[in-house]
Amino acid sequence: xxxxxxxxxxxxxxxxxxxxxxxxxxxxxxxxxxxxxxxxxxxxxxxxxxxxxxxxxxxxxxxxxxxxxxxxxxxxxxxxxxxxxxxxxxxxxxxxxxxxxxxxxxxxxxxxxxxxxxxxxxxxxxxxxxxxxxxxxxxxxxxxxxxxxxxxxxxxxxxxxxxxxxxxxxxxxxxxxxxxxxxxxxxxxxxx
Amino acid sequence: xxxxxxxxxxxxxxxxxxxxxxxxxxxxxxxxxxxxxxxxxxxxxxxxxxxxxxxxxxxxxxxxxxxxxxxxxxxxxxxxxxxxxxxxxxxxxxxxxxxxxxxxxxxxxxxxxxxxxxxxxxxxxxxxxxxxxxxxxxxxxxxxxxxxxxxxxxxxxxxxxxxxxxxxxxxxxxxxxxxxxxxxxxxxxxxxxxxxxxxxxxxxxxxxxxxxxxxxxxxxxxxxxxxxxxxxxxxxxxxxxxxxxxxxxxxxxxxxxxxxxxxxxxxxxxxxxxxxxxxxxxxxxxxxxxxxxxxxxxxxxxxxxxxxxxxxxxxxxxxxxxxxxxxxxxxxxxxxxxxxxxxxxxxxxxxxxxxxxxxxxxxxxxxxxxxxxxxxxxxxxxxxxxxxxxxxxxxxxxxxxxxxxxxxxxxxxxxxxxxxxxxxxxxxxxxxxxxxxxxxxxxxxxxxxxxxxxxxxxxxxxxxxxxxxxxxxxxxxxxxxxxxxxxxxxxxxxxxxxxxxxxxxxxxxxxxxxxxxxxxxxxxxxxxxxxxxxxxxxxxxxxxxxxxxxxxxxxxxxxxxxxxxxxxxxxxxxxxxxxxxxxxxxxxxxxxxxxxxxxxxxxxxxxxxxxxxxxxxxxxxxxxxxxxxxxxxxxxxxxxxxxxxxxxxxxxxxxxxxxxxxxxxxxxxxxxxxxxxxxxxxxxxxxxxxxxxxxxxxxxxxxxxxxxxxxxxxxxxxxxxxxxxxxxxxxxxxxxxxxxxxxxxxxxx
Numbered sequence: 001x002x003x004x005x006x007x008x009x010x011x012x013x014x015x016x017x018x019x020x021x022x023x024x025x026x027x028x029x030x031x032x033x034x035x036x037x038x039x040x041x042x043x044x045x046x047x048x049x050x051x052x053x054x055x056x057x058x059x060x061x062x063x064x065x066x067x068x069x070x071x072x073x074x075x076x077x078x079x080x081x082x083x084x085x086x087x088x089x090x091x092x093x094x095x096x097x098x099x100x101x102x103x104x105x106x107x108x109x110x111x112x113x114x115x116x117x118x119x120x121x122x123x124x125x126x127x128x129x130x131x132x133x134x135x136x137x138x139x140x141x142x143x144x145x146x147x148x149x150x151x152x153x154x155x156x157x158x159x160x161x162x163x164x165x166x167x168x169x170x171x172x173x174x175x176x177x178x179x180x181x182x183x184x185x186x187x188x189x190x191x192x
Numbered sequence: 193x194x195x196x197x198x199x200x201x202x203x204x205x206x207x208x209x210x211x212x213x214x215x216x217x218x219x220x221x222x223x224x225x226x227x228x229x230x231x232x233x234x235x236x237x238x239x240x241x242x243x244x245x246x247x248x249x250x251x252x253x254x255x256x257x258x259x260x261x262x263x264x265x266x267x268x269x270x271x272x273x274x275x276x277x278x279x280x281x282x283x284x285x286x287x288x289x290x291x292x293x294x295x296x297x298x299x300x301x302x303x304x305x306x307x308x309x310x311x312x313x314x315x316x317x318x319x320x321x322x323x324x325x326x327x328x329x330x331x332x333x334x335x336x337x338x339x340x341x342x343x344x345x346x347x348x349x350x351x352x353x354x355x356x357x358x359x360x361x362x363x364x365x366x367x368x369x370x371x372x373x374x375x376x377x378x379x380x381x382x383x384x385x386x387x388x389x390x391x392x393x394x395x396x397x398x399x400x401x402x403x404x405x406x407x408x409x410x411x412x413x414x415x416x417x418x419x420x421x422x423x424x425x426x427x428x429x430x431x432x433x434x435x436x437x438x439x440x441x442x443x444x445x446x447x448x449x450x451x452x453x454x455x456x457x458x459x460x461x462x463x464x465x466x467x468x469x470x471x472x473x474x475x476x477x478x479x480x481x482x483x484x485x486x487x488x489x490x491x492x493x494x495x496x497x498x499x500x501x502x503x504x505x506x507x508x509x510x511x512x513x514x515x516x517x518x519x520x521x522x523x524x525x526x527x528x529x530x531x532x533x534x535x536x537x538x539x540x541x542x543x544x545x546x547x548x549x550x551x552x553x554x555x556x557x558x559x560x561x562x563x564x565x566x567x568x569x570x571x572x573x574x575x576x577x578x579x580x581x582x583x584x585x586x587x588x589x590x591x592x593x594x595x596x597x598x599x600x601x602x603x604x605x606x607x608x609x610x611x612x613x614x615x616x617x618x619x620x621x622x623x624x625x626x627x628x629x630x631x632x633x634x635x636x637x638x639x640x641x642x643x644x645x646x647x648x649x650x651x652x653x654x655x656x657x658x659x660x661x662x663x664x665x666x667x668x669x670x671x672x673x674x675x676x677x678x679x680x681x682x683x684x685x686x687x688x689x690x691x692x693x694x695x696x697x698x699x700x701x702x703x704x705x706x707x708x709x710x711x712x713x714x715x716x717x718x719x720x721x722x723x724x725x726x727x728x729x730x731x732x733x734x735x736x737x738x739x740x741x742x743x744x745x746x747x748x749x750x751x752x753x754x755x756x757x758x759x760x761x762x763x764x765x766x767x768x769x770x771x772x773x774x775x776x777x778x779x780x781x782x783x784x785x786x787x788x789x790x791x792x793x794x795x796x797x798x799x800x801x802x803x804x805x806x807x808x809x810x811x812x813x814x815x816x817x818x819x820x821x822x823x824x825x826x827x828x829x830x831x832x833x834x835x836x837x838x839x840x841x842x843x844x845x846x847x848x849x850x851x852x853x854x855x856x857x858x859x860x861x862x863x864x865x866x867x868x869x870x871x872x873x874x875x876x877x878x879x880x881x882x883x884x885x886x887x888x889x890x891x892x893x894x895x896x897x898x899x900x901x902x903x904x905x906x907x908x909x910x911x912x913x914x915x916x917x918x919x920x921x922x923x924x925x926x927x928x929x930x931x932x933x934x935x936x937x938x939x940x941x
Contacts, residue, residue, distance in 0.1 A: 067467035068460035104463070105325055105456040106413075166464065167236055168471035171478065174237060 032056040033073075033158045033183035040140055040154060040190055047140040047190065049077070053133035053158050053183065060178040061160070064169070065109075065125070070101035072114070072164035073132065075156065079141055082151040082189065091152065092141050097161065100132050133158075146192040154190050158183040212250075212490055218243045243482050250489040257496045270510030271503035278502065282495030283488075290484045290491075301476050309466050317462050324455040328413075331448060332424055336411040338366055339426040339440040346373070346436060352382060360384040363440075369416065369423060370394060372439040376405065376429070381436070396427050396439050404429045404437055413449075416441055422449045505534045509541055521549040578674045583612045583633055585667035599655070599675045600625065621646045621653065621859075632659050633669055643676070647859020654680045685754070688864060692747070692754035700747040703740045710736035749875045753864065759800040759886060766795045766831050766842045766907075773808045774829055777816070784816055784825040792831035795842045797907045803883045810880050811846040811903050818850030818901065825849065834906060841889075841906040849900035853893055861893055 038051035055073065057065070065071055079092035097114040108121040109128030122128035146152060159182040162173045173179035221239050261279065264272035342362045347354055355373060363371035363384040372383035372393040378401045383393035394416060396404075403410045409428045416423040422444040429437045465472070508525045515523040524542050528535045570593075573580050579596030581604075583589055589612045592604040602618045612633065616626035624646045632640045640659040645652050657673040714733035721729055767790040774788045812827065819825025826849045834841040853861060862881040865874035877893075884891045889907035896902055 064467060068463040069467065102460075103456060104321055104459055105328065105452055107325075163237075166468055166471075168468045168475045170237055171240065171475060172471055 032058065032181050033160075035156055035158060035183050035186040038156055038186045038188065040188075042143055045144065046142050047146075049135060049138040049140045049154075049156075051135040051138075051156065051186075053135065055129050055133050055158070055181075057129070057160075058178040058181065060176070061181065062125075064165075065100065065102055068102060068104070069166060069169065070099050070164070072097055072099045072161040074159050074161045075135070076159065077140065078153075078155040079190070080153050080155070081147075082153050091145060096138070097164075098132055099164075100128055143192060146190070148192045150192070152190040152192070154188050156186045212493070214242075214246065216486070218246065240478075240482075243486075247482060247485055247489065250486070250493065254489055254492045254496070257493075261496075269507070271507040274506065275496070275499040275503050278499035279492065279495040282491055282498075286488055286491030290488050294480065294484045297480050298477055301480070302473060305469050305473055305476075309469060313462075314466075317459050320455055321459045324452045327448060328452050331445060332411040332413070332426070335424045335440070335442045336409055336426045336428065338442075339368075339438055340409065340428040342366060342371075342440070343428055343430055343436070343438055346438075356382040356384070366440065366442075368440045368442050370439075370441040374401075374437040374439060375435070376437060378437070394425075394439070394441060396425065400425070400427055401437070413444060414441075422446065502534075505538050509538065512541060512545070516545060516548065521545050521552050578672050581671045581673075582662065583669050583671060587612050587630075587633060589615065590668065596673070599673065625655070629657065629659070629671065633671070637661055652859045652863070653677045688750070689754035692750035695747045695750050700744065703743055703747070707737055707740040710740070749879075753875050753879050753882065759803060761798045761800055763796045764799045764801050764804065766792045766797055766844065769801065769804060770808065770829055770831055770844065773805055773812070777812055777827075783823065784819050784827060786812075786816075786827045787829075789828065789830040792833045792842050795831070795833050795840075795909050797842050797887070797909055799887050799907065804887070807880050807883050807905070808844070808846075810876050811905075814876065814903075815846050815848040815850070815901075818848045818852075822850060833909065840909045842909050843904060843906045845902055845904045847896065847900065847902040849896070849898075852895040852899060852901040855895070858893060858895070862891075 033056065034054040036052050036054065038049065040047045040049050042048075053075070057071070061071065075096040075098070077092060077094050077096065078090050080090045081088065099112045099114055101110055101112075102108075102125075103110050103121065106121070108123055109125050110119055110121045111128050111132050112119045120128075120131060122131060140154070160179065162170055162179060165173055165179075169179075218239050258279075261272060261275055265276055342365075345358070345362055347358050359371050359373050359382050363386070368386075370383065370385040370390070370393060372395075373381045374395075375381055378395065378398070380393055380395065385393065396410070400410045400412075404427045409426075411424065411426045414423055414425050415421065424442045424444050426440045426442065427437060428440075505525070505528055512523045512525050523545050525538045527538050527542070573593040574595075576593060576595050579593065579599045581589060581592045581596050589604070589607050589610060592608065597604045600615075600622060602615070602622060604615075607615050607618075613626055613630065616623035625644070628642075628644045632642075638661070641657070643654060643656050645654050647653075653675065654677045655673045656676045657671065659669050659671050662668045662670055710733045714729065714737075718726055718729055718733075770788065770790060774786065777786050808829075812829065815827045816825075819827060828845075828847045830845045830847070832843045832845075834843050862877050864878040881891055884905050884907070887907055889905055891903065891905040893901060893903050
């Protein structure tokens, strides 16, 4: 193999690496969701979570919503013992899914908790998105499950669920940063 | 090669099945997923990834095959051109249909999908939705107006029982499911439900209450009750008095509700499809593209696989042919499983190589047999005492056996494949040999037989030669000769012995009475005679006595020569012997200078000293006689040690600067009665040669180039105390004789 061939191969490899990094940077930088005021409180023997999530959907996503495409967001919650071994299971690992969709008959936006089935309708899209991001009295874990001597780490992340989108939209959604929407992991500690 | 040829296509087929079948299944599942199968749609992305990965692997395999093919093409590997042609044909056959299908499928899809969405359909869907919305609003407004109309019917009294009765009455009149009266803060005052069991009334949310406070009314739909039936929520407040808020739940028209829902679902589905048509087109096109790419790659793969299967026997035959050309006849090609023309060709090739191998084995066996016969003949010829030489029809020397070398005393290997006449250059003796045989070798077409005599320094050599023509196929002649010198000499010696015996018996016996009688006559009559008579008697008797003495000497010499010697051997120092003998010649007669060069210090031979002294005396006397009439005669006696593989030899040379030997008689000087002197018996050198040969030695005569002659004798040394050996010269071959001559020329050795 000639030196030129090695250089050409190295150049192609470099281009591929640069492209992968750029794509990852674009996708990773598209974290438009923000979790704020996330906290857990003990009430009636259980820890309840209150949080406010600001869903900043991209224009493409909002356009899809206006065109009748339901959007599903997933709230990923993890509770893990501080300093746990790798193979130690999480105390809590749950995914809560909510959906927002447009009802053209009444011109309203309906927010549905897919786990409980409860629905709420809103006349405006912004109100519906705000309501989508309000988490109140979400049962995280029963207090008797936790060891009072230990400290636990709670992680929370909100993500737009691409797999719930209509099939034709998914290939593009996976490749487009407009659709790869998620929040950073919000983390806080829990002292039982 | 056979195993590889069979294994590679099977492996390739296995890889193809393992790769292509799952890939085909995956693409089929993707196709089903695109058609919106709920279960498969969840697997669309993994299927897509698997398909892309599989196609990438397929692409890598195709590219690898292509690169390998290009390399083989450049190296001109057998079958590479055919493979390339097949691949190009497959690609040419597969690509246009693939492109055509892709083009028209995409076009068809685009037009098909576009045809779903039409402006009129868009407007119709909007209008239908608007119609549904209007119909629903109409119902809602009717229910709101009905609720608002109930407000004035409420009594002015504020006592609860009165209000409860009135509210219940109004609920019945209006047909509401539940009618609730609330104060402006939203606190329930009284409520009536069609189901008496319902104790807790439905309370409007704060947002609704706020809207009522702001605008005076609210109407909306909701589900209510355990069965979740659709209801219309109508809330109306008093605009002026602001005492009560009336909250009514009317059962919605189920039919209308369902129609509305259906219309909405259809509209949403339509809008969604319209929105997703580009994405749908993309997914269809992607799936189609992957399927077509799969088809194309599969076609290329199939081309490589088929070409390899097709070309493998051809390549095998090419490699087998090359192996056969290089002499490997054991090559057997794997026969194709399918019995077609190629299988027939391979079978013929294998049969050909088998026959070639058999022929080679037969040839090899024949060659080994010939070799064995040749070795047998060589062994037989090598053990023969007769010399055997073959001369081809071009008079070239082809073969010679060891006995020929020994008899002719020449290294015949140097003359093999050369002209037979070149052998004459080795020595004058061989020149005679070649000259004598030249004519018979040229002319003889039948058996030729003759005894020839060669003359050399060692004496004559008698060869009995026979020449026979070889078979016409080979041509030439075979020459067989035997050295019968010893036989002839033995016969001659026997004859001479008989002569000596007869001489001794018939002549010597009468000689003594003759001599005695002559002496008696002399004694008796010489004194009585006078004058001339006395003188005549004196001369006559003197002559008689003298001649009788001479005849006695001659008879004694014959006797000595003829009778077998009685040797009394003892270790003898050569230098000492020569020194002792030469001491007697220190005062040589005349002006002859006698000198001695003793170079064989410590060399001892097993010899009879008396006989050896006789030899030396004889040689020295001959030398002195040869230089007797020379003004500056010189005689040199020299000793040396000659190295030999088996036994070193002591050499004694007696050299003179006299007239030398007559070249014509050189080969006969050791024969009895051959002499150049006027006196003598002619047996001196014959006796010398006899004594030397009885001691196991050799002697020969040669002329010196600068003039004079020389005698050289060699005897085997039984012990050598200290002597520096000269280069080996075991036999006085012609070459050696030439060296000897050169030594004589230079005067030193």
